[in-house]
Structures are given as C-alpha cells and as structure tokens.
Amino acid sequence: MKFIKIISVVLIVLLTSCVKDVDFEQAENITISPVLEASLLFFDFPASEFQEPTGTAIVTVGDELEFDIFNDDFLRDNLVRTEFFFEITNSIDRTFRADIIMYDENDQVVYAFDITVFPDGNNEVVTTHTEVFEDALLTQLQQTVRIELVLSMFPSQTGIPLDDNSIGRIKMRSKATLFFQIDNE
Amino acid sequence: MFIVFCSCFGFAQNKPLLYNYTDIPQSLLLNPGTEVNYKWHIGVPLLSHIHASAGASGISVYDLFADNGIDFNEKLRRAIYALDKNDYFTIHQQWEILSGGFAFGNSYEPNKYLSFGLYQEADIHVYYPEDVVILAYEGNQAHIGRVFDVGHLNGKGELLTVLHVGITTKKNEKWSYGFRGKLYSSLLNFKSTSNRGSFVTTEGSNNFYNHIFDLDLALQTSGYASLINLENDGQSDWNQKAIKELRKRMLFSGNLGLGLDLGFTFHPAEQWTITGSIQDLGFIYHSKDVETYTIKGQYAYEGVNPLFPNNGSGQTADEYWQEITDNFENLFEYDTITNPYIAWRSPKINGSVAYQYGKKIMEECNCTADDGDYLNEVGLHLFGIGRSRRPQFALSAFYKKQLFSFLSGKLSYTVDGFSKTNVGVGLSAHIGNMNLYFMAANIFEYSNLAKANYASLQLGFNYIFPIEKK
Numbered sequence: 001m002k003f004i005k006i007i008s009v010v011l012i013v014l015l016t017s018c019v020k021d022v023d024f025e026q027a028e029n030i031t032i033s034p035v036l037e038a039s040l041l042f043f044d045f046p047a048s049e050f051q052e053p054t055g056t057a058i059v060t061v062g063d064e065l066e067f068d069i070f071n072d073d074f075l076r077d078n079l080v081r082t083e084f085f086f087e088i089t090n091s092i093d094r095t096f097r098a099d100i101i102m103y104d105e106n107d108q109v110v111y112a113f114d115i116t117v118f119p120d121g122n123n124e125v126v127t128t129h130t131e132v133f134e135d136a137l138l139t140q141l142q143q144t145v146r147i148e149l150v151l152s153m154f155p156s157q158t159g160i161p162l163d164d165n166s167i168g169r170i171k172m173r174s175k176a177t178l179f180f181q182i183d184n185e
Numbered sequence: 186m187f188i189v190f191c192s193c194f195g196f197a198q199n200k201p202l203l204y205n206y207t208d209i210p211q212s213l214l215l216n217p218g219t220e221v222n223y224k225w226h227i228g229v230p231l232l233s234h235i236h237a238s239a240g241a242s243g244i245s246v247y248d249l250f251a252d253n254g255i256d257f258n259e260k261l262r263r264a265i266y267a268l269d270k271n272d273y274f275t276i277h278q279q280w281e282i283l284s285g286g287f288a289f290g291n292s293y294e295p296n297k298y299l300s301f302g303l304y305q306e307a308d309i310h311v312y313y314p315e316d317v318v319i320l321a322y323e324g325n326q327a328h329i330g331r332v333f334d335v336g337h338l339n340g341k342g343e344l345l346t347v348l349h350v351g352i353t354t355k356k357n358e359k360w361s362y363g364f365r366g367k368l369y370s371s372l373l374n375f376k377s378t379s380n381r382g383s384f385v386t387t388e389g390s391n392n393f394y395n396h397i398f399d400l401d402l403a404l405q406t407s408g409y410a411s412l413i414n415l416e417n418d419g420q421s422d423w424n425q426k427a428i429k430e431l432r433k434r435m436l437f438s439g440n441l442g443l444g445l446d447l448g449f450t451f452h453p454a455e456q457w458t459i460t461g462s463i464q465d466l467g468f469i470y471h472s473k474d475v476e477t478y479t480i481k482g483q484y485a486y487e488g489v490n491p492l493f494p495n496n497g498s499g500q501t502a503d504e505y506w507q508e509i510t511d512n513f514e515n516l517f518e519y520d521t522i523t524n525p526y527i528a529w530r531s532p533k534i535n536g537s538v539a540y541q542y543g544k545k546i547m548e549e550c551n552c553t554a555d556d557g558d559y560l561n562e563v564g565l566h567l568f569g570i571g572r573s574r575r576p577q578f579a580l581s582a583f584y585k586k587q588l589f590s591f592l593s594g595k596l597s598y599t600v601d602g603f604s605k606t607n608v609g610v611g612l613s614a615h616i617g618n619m620n621l622y623f624m625a626a627n628i629f630e631y632s633n634l635a636k637a638n639y640a641s642l643q644l645g646f647n648y649i650f651p652i653e654k655k
Contacts, residue, residue, distance in 0.1 A: 021247070021251060021252050021253070022246060022247060022250040022251060022252055023250060023251075023252035024250050026250065026252070026257040027250070027257060029256075029257045029258065030257060030258065030261065031258055032258075032261075032321070032322055034320075034321060034322060034323055034324030035323070035324040035326040035327070036324040036325055036326065037324075037325060037326045037329075037386065037393075037394065038394065038396065038486075039389060039392040039393055039394045039395070039396065039486065039487050039488035040392075040488055040489065041488055041489050041490075041502075042391050042392035042487070042488045042489070042490055043490060044391065063501055063502040063503070064502065064503065065489065065501075065502040065503040065505075065506040066503055066506065066507075067506070085393075087393075149502075173389075173391075173392045173393050173488075174392070174393070174488070175392070175393040175394060175488075177326065178324075180324070
C-alpha cells in the first residue's frame with residue numbers, strides 16, 4: 001500500500017505542478033555587445049612612385065571609393081562606436097600627409113581628418129592614428145557614401161627630387177573596430 | 186532571440202515506461218514483438234495515444250528565465266558558455282488518430298496478432314551551434330586566429346503521419362517476434378545536417394587582418410515553400426489556410442516514405458524476459474514542394490589596396506572595392522534549388538531485461554495459484570536513437586507492480602543526456618474493457634517544470650477485449 005501512497009502523492013504533485021519563479025519578460029532586456037574587427041585600406045609604395053622632376057612640388061596621389069556600408073539599417077540601429085586605426089611606416093626621407101575625406105550623397109564633406117608622417121632619414125618611422133566615431137560623429141559616418149584618400153608628399157629642404165634609385169618605402173595598414181550594442185529597442 | 190527561446194524546449198523519444206508494458210496495446214508501437222494478452226483492441230479515436238516531450242541538454246528554462254534578481258544578460262552569458270556543440274534541443278510529439286488490432290491464426294489459441302493504425306508525429310532536433318553563437322555574441326575581435334566552425338549548424342525537423350500495420354507472432358512459450366511496415370507521409374520537413382566550412386580572422390601579410398570565409402551550407406525543405414506563398418493572396422487568415430493545407434497532406438501528401446519496425450520477446454527462463462526492437466528503419470523521399478537553399482564559396486578579404494590608378498594595376502580603388510563587394514554578395518547570396526532529396530528517419534533501438542517475481546497469495550488457502558501472474562517485475566531498459574552527429578542513449582531501471590486486478594503501476598529511473606535524476610511513473614487501469622493509461626517522466630521536477638531539462642507526458646484510452654481465462 002506504500003506504493004499507492006507514493007503514487008497518490010506523485011499524482012497530486014503532477015496535477016498541481018506548474019512553472020514557478022520564472023519571468024519570461026526579462027528576455028526583453030537582452031543586450032549583446034559583439035566587437036568586430038575588419039581590415040580597411042592598405043598600400044605599400046616604393047620611393048620611386050613619387051618622382052617629380054623639379055624636387056620642389058608637392059606630389060599628390062589620391063583615389064576614392066564608394067563606401068556606404070555604414071549607411072545600413074542594422075548598423076544605424078545597433079552600432080554604438082567605431083574606431084579606425086591607421087599605421088603608417090615610412091622610410092622615405094620626406095614628410096607625408098594622408099587626408100581622409102568623407103562625403104554624403106549630396107557630395108558634401110561630412111567629415112575629414114589627416115595624418116602627418118615625419119621622416120627620420122631612411123630609417124623606418126611608424127606613425128599611428130586612431131579616429132573614434134561616437135554619438136554625433138557616428139551619425140556623420142553613417143551618412144557617408146563615398147570616401148577619398150589623398151596622399152601628399154612634401155618636397156625636401158634640399159630640393160633634390162626622388163628618382164628610380166631613391167630608397168625607402170611608405171606602407172599603410174588600417175582596420176576598423178565596430179562596437180555593437182544589440183538590444184530590443 | 187529565436188534561438189534562445191527555442192533552446193528552452195526540447196524533446197526525446199525515449200518511452201521507458203510504455204516499453205513492454207504489455208497491458209497497453211500502444212507498447213506494440215515500440216516493439217512489434219511485444220507479447221499480446223488480449224483478443225482484440227481498438228483505440229479511442231484521437232485519444233488512444235497522446236505523447237509530448239521536450240528536452241534540452243545542459244540547460245533548463247529556469248537557468249535562463251529564473252526570477253531571481255540576477256540580470257538576464259548575465260544568465261544568458263552563463264548559458265552561452267555552459268553549452269557546447271554537442272548539446273541539443275529536442276521536441277517530440279505523437280498523436281494517434283486511429284488504432285486497432287485483433288488476434289488470428291490457430292482457432293483454438295490464436296498465436297498471431299495484427300495491429301494497425303494511423304498516427305501523427307512531430308520531431309525537431311537541433312544542436313547548439315556553439316561557434317556561430319560565440320561569433321555573434323562576442324564578435325571576432327577577441328578571437329583573432331580562432332577558426333569558427335559553421336558546421337556546428339546542425340538540425341532537422343519533421344511533421345508527418347504514419348500509416349502502419351504489424352504482425353506479432355507467438356512462436357512458443359519462449360519466443361515472440363513481430364514486424365511492422367510503415368508508410369510515411371510528410372507534411373513538413375527541414376534538414377540542415379551536413380554543413381561544412383569556417384570563418385577565421387588571421388594576421389594578414391599586407392594588412393592587419395586576413396578574413397577567410399569558406400562556406401558550404403545547405404538547408405533542405407519540403408512542404409515549406411508553398412506554405413510561405415499562401416500569404417500572398419490575402420483573403421483569409423494565413424494560419425487558418427496553413428492548417429487547412431497541412432490537413433490536406435495528412436495522407437498521401439506526395440512526399441512519401443517507407444519504414445520498418447522489428448522486435449522480439451524471449452523468456453530464457455520462466456521468470457526472465459529479454460526483449461529488443463528497432464523502430465523506424467526508413468526514409469522519406471521528398472520530391473514535391475521541395476526547396477533547398479545553399480551558400481557555397483570561398484573568399485579571403487584583406488582590405489582595399491590599390492589606391493592610385495597610376496601604380497600600374499590599372500584598377501582604381503573604386504573598381505577594387507566593387508570587386509570586393511561583388512565577391513561578398515556572391516558568397517552570401519543563397520541559391521535555391523529544387524532537387525528531390527531523401528531524409529532518413531531517426532532509427533530507434535530498445536532493449537530490456539527483466540525479472541518477474543511474487544505471485545498473488547490467495548486468501549482462501551494462503552498459497553499462490555500456479556497459473557497466476559507474477560505481480561512484480563524489475564528490469565533494465567536501454568534506449569538509443571540515431572541522430573545526425575552521433576547516437577544518443579538512455580538507460581533506465583524500472584519496477585512494475587500489479588497493484589489491484591484492475592490497476593498496475595510502473596516506476597522508472599533514467600540516466601541520459603538530459604539528466605541523471607529522471608524518475609518516471611506510469612499507471613494503467615482496466616475498468617471493464619476500457620484501458621486508460623497515464624505516464625510522466627521526470628516527476629520530481631514537476632513541482633517546478635521550469636527547472637527540468639526534460640519533460641515527457643503520455644496518456645491514452647483503449648477498448649480492449651481480453652482473452653477469457655480458462
């Protein structure tokens with residue numbers, strides 16, 4: 001008869017069973033914060049790339065690309081901070097400046113910044129630069145549809161132009177770090 | 186979000202309580218070689234067997250949703266790291282629509298039993314896609330050099346009806362065996378079980394990082410595309426239409442399959458019973474309303490290089506960038522193909538060994554009747570099911586007792602991938618010719634089901650016509 005008792009108790013428990021002390025609504029507070037890193041622009045040029053006969057002019061090379069990946073609903077809703085990190089290694093005996101200019105769809109400049117690279121003869125000099133986009137600046141980044149990079153080389157004080165035999169290189173590596181906050185809002 | 190919710194409910198198909206419960210005709214569905222001790226039976230339509238179970242290995246609803254003051258995101262974080270790629274979520278449900286059976290053969294003592302029926306079954310089994318979850322949850326920054334395996338995406342689900350007929354033969358006092366043939370009719374199926382590939386961010390040679398994608402993913406579906414398209418005619422409610430459409434597919438949906446069950450019962454000695462069975466050795470051939478979505482390709486991205494068209498590449502940065510975005514689009518754009526496919530059922534095995542003892546003591550003589558049945562049975566039951574990555578097993582110990590002439594009960598203790606504290610209880614009553622039974626696994630968790638990793642319920646009603654005692 002003990003068996004019956006056990007079974008009756010079990011049945012009572014079964015019939016009165018329920019899901020207790022749980023709160024499914026708390027799932028609405030979900031927040032996840034992944035951090036993504038991705039390579040951006042890079043280049044590697046020898047000194048001979050910047051030849052110019054006079055030795056006194058500013059040599060400018062540049063290019064632009066359509067760059068609208070930040071102009072995206074998911075990123076607009078969930079991205080809270082972006083960092084661009086640049087590392088320029090220079091062993092050409094010249095001063096360089098990299099200008100990065102961002103345009104919106106009306107061709108208006110949304111934002112621009114520059115990185116100046118000083119030489120140390122033909123020794124390698126590593127210059128780094130971090131550009132942080134948050135709040136209003138992040139909104140500007142999200143309006144960007146086109147990005148332009150202009151690399152300018154300033155003449156040396158001696159005025160001697162670079163030629164095919166000039167030594168040194170200028171290299172750039174860069175990456176973007178994207179901080180997300182994905183929540184229910 | 187959806188994944189998190191799904192993860193709280195899962196199922197398994199183990200039925201240690203019903204297995205070899207010879208009073209209940211539905212035990213023939215687990216082993217067609219189960220001994221039969223009645224002349225004929227008919228299941229009460231729609232009520233003869235209702236089974237539902239859900240399980241999740243490694244996590245319970247309570248772990249994630251406990252109202253205990255701990256921040257939800259902290260509980261989520263713990264859950265994400267507590268699980269690994271071999272954890273799984275499963276939901277299983279069966280509903281018998283019609284069933285019946287009768288004895289035939291030798292007219293003095295029929296030694297064969299034919300049983301048949303139609304039931305509906307749903308089964309979903311999804312592995313925890315560990316690497317994909319970690320990548321989505323943390324991003325790649327903290328995991329430079331880690332190879333994220335997209336093969337962790339592995340799951341399948343099916344909704345089908347099964348029309349079956351089986352024959353159980355009692356060869357002699359020691360041996361019984363049986364077979365059951367099954368015709369499957371699929372209502373819905375999805376299957377994504379052979380995904381391969383990876384994503385890794387490594388140190389780049391020209392830039393900080395090289396991002397390498399190597400993807401070979403496929404999701405096979407049948408019965409799905411037409412349901413989704415129902416939406417478009419905008420007349421009546423989509424749910425209603427979908428249910429109507431699914432009902433049409435209950436029999437002979439066009440995506441049909443065949444299966445076989447086989448099993449035996451053997452008594453090496455009077456009080457000992459050994460049984461074994463295999464269920465659902467079979468497949469469904471999906472050829473109608475089939476859509477397979479694939480993503481396949483390799484791509485390595487290191488950044489945008491050739492600024493300056495004068496550097497000899499002849500390519501502007503914009504062209505270079507366009508090429509990159511095209512490559513990404515090609516990589517992630519899925520292809521839809523409509524090739525037929527074969528989906529194997531998940532085969533199940535059962536085995537048991539049991540010892541019976543203790544005959545009823547007659548009040549008149551304070552002795553036991555020679556031809557009486559034993560009142561107690563103890564034994565072990567092993568269950569296994571083939572899953573896409575590896576089989577899953579469960580071992581149960583059970584004790585069955587005839588409580589009164591009309592009522593028997595069974596207790597089981599089961600160790601499996603869900604828990605090591607699963608105690609189940611079953612009751613079967615015969616009132617007149619009516620049989621009703623009720624079974625529940627993991628009863629100690631019923632006081633708070635949310636804490637359980639696994640829950641399972643079965644119940645049913647049958648009309649059974651017994652063999653008259655001589």
